[in-house]
Amino acid sequence: MSDQTLTPQSGLLEPPLVLKGPGMQFPYMPSPKKIVFGYDPNEFEEFVKEWVPALESEYVRVERLGGTGDHGIDVAAYRSAQGLEGPWDNYQCKRYKNALNWSTAAGEIRKMFVGVVLGHFVLPTQYVFVAPAFARGLRDALAKPTQTRAKFVAELAETSDEIITRLTAEQHQAVVQMAEQTDFAMFVPVDMDQMLEQHKTTVHWVTRFPDVQRERPAVMLPPDEPGPEEARYVQQLMRVYAERWKADAETLQLIAQHPTAGDHMRRQREAFYSAESLQRFARDAYPDGHFNAVMDDVHAIAVEVSDRRFELGWDRLQAVLEAAGVMALTETVLARYVRPLDRKGVCHHLANDGRLQWCEEGEVE
Incomplete structure (x- = not known):
């Protein structure tokens, strides 16, 4: 087939119209x-x-x-x-x-x-x-x-x-x-x-020069059993499961055996340690405060979602995790390294710090 088209006005064959977008331009950054x-x-x-x-x-x-x-x-x-x-x-x-x-x-x-x-x-x-x-x-x-x-x-x-x-x-x-x-x-x-x-x-x-892409270390994997540093957010999750599934999910052993709660707990702990990995990377690569800025960004939206009326703590937790996954983060040098799993994990870090709570009755000590 010819690369030309027939126009009604002239009856002549002309080259087809080719649309080109503007070239990508980036500001010059001196070395x-x-x-x-x-x-x-x-x-x-x-x-x-x-x-x-x-x-x-x-x-x-x-x-x-x-x-x-x-x-x-x-x-x-x-x-x-x-x-x-x-x-x-x-x-x-x-x-x-x-x-x-x-x-x-x-x-x-x-x-x-x-x-x-x-x-x-x-x-x-x-x-x-x-x-x-x-x-x-x-x-x-x-x-x-x-x-x-x-x-x-x-x-x-x-x-x-x-x-x-x-x-x-x-x-x-x-x-x-x-x-x-x-x-x-x-x-x-x-x-x-x-x-x-x-x-x-x-x-x-990072305060003097344009930041270069850094290699983020591999994400930490959670140990088989929750450690003392996980106590508060794990207790909050256990309360969520006990509220929804009653006696079927009141202990860590029962939760591990539960068809839904066990897998859910595993994913939340993986998210917590993903955020922990991000925190350590930020601590080693950038000035103090960058990970806390991510925490504050997530908290600013999560707390508003958490304050809504929910029938169960499970519903509140899921709503907060969904909101954290789509919210915008302040454009800092760390923001480019934040992964979806980190966002979920930050929610659990906030729960671990007592800044978020999933169930309404009583606080986790």
């Missing part, structure tokens, strides 16, 4: 690296402060000290309660339009040695230069600590840097001696890609 490159110096220091705790679990405290009178410390990471008087690491933040070079880095190193000589702090264990980009000359210098120390000491005799020239002769000599005795392997650069990967493990990542 995390580009976002960081756009930070001003203050915001860059705050970003570094968020990142540092991801490096060393032994840090007891991390402080941002950058500003007037910081003596060359932007972010200090303390390894003991003694702070700057004990072992600590210095994270020197340099956010410039151009790559950080040796000349600028050497000035910061001089400032650090002077700070030690003047008694502002003890020599840090490690001095980390943090910058979006490093000049090749600086990277080469930091990779050769012995040669770089000799170069630095030679420059001390010729520098016009005021932080050195305003020292007394005795102080100047103390700076030279300290530099000569210091292992320059303590001065290291940090790679921006590595920084971002490590920052991703912190709770601050």
